[in-house]
Amino acid sequence: MNGIGPYLRTHRETLKQQDRRYSLRQVAARVGIEPAYLSKIEREEMPPPGEQTLKKLARDLELDADLLLAMAGKISTDLQAIICKRPQLFAQLLRQLKDAPDHALLRVVREITDGDW
Template identity: 35%
Template sequence: MNHFGHSLKTLRSEKKISQRKLAELVGINYTYISKIENGAQEPPSEDTIIKIARVLGEDADEMLIQANKIPSYFQKMITENKEVSSFLRKAATLSPQQWDSIHRILDESL
């Protein structure tokens, strides 16, 4: 079972939603849900993950990242803004203290 499939199964079970009900609410076949949860199928498309997240009341970005997918608006932001791509290149070398400082700055500005 892949990480996304395992997480999906856990979330769905916690919310007490059957595979059939989730599939119905998302607009896909329930066997597809089963295959994802059992690792027989790769995680679905971004749009489908976003629909699943809405139904389950979960953060779509977190679910996309669990599926090893980069949200499309992140991709757009990275490709359209040189400062973002420069920051991401440097981010790998930041210390935990520097990350804390960045979080504080962001929290204060919002």
């Protein structure tokens, strides 16, 4: 259970080895935040940034946005909107799937993809 900060730093440094454009400062510039801020985020001296900034970071660093948001304890607003439209149904579904093993979730996903309703 590694925090989001070290996760971002490690990943960025990995990319940096192949491409000098992944310095903290250049990433911060592309994402549109202050370098000092990104520094503090990576070292967890400050709490993780907001949804928009995390999504831009994910894009720039080629990471999964949902995963990054989750590591920051957040959920993408588009997912929130999906739930808010049918809150009782999705609440029931999620609480039921809470302890289901991954493969069971994947099976449900596939079942739906095959659209057999």
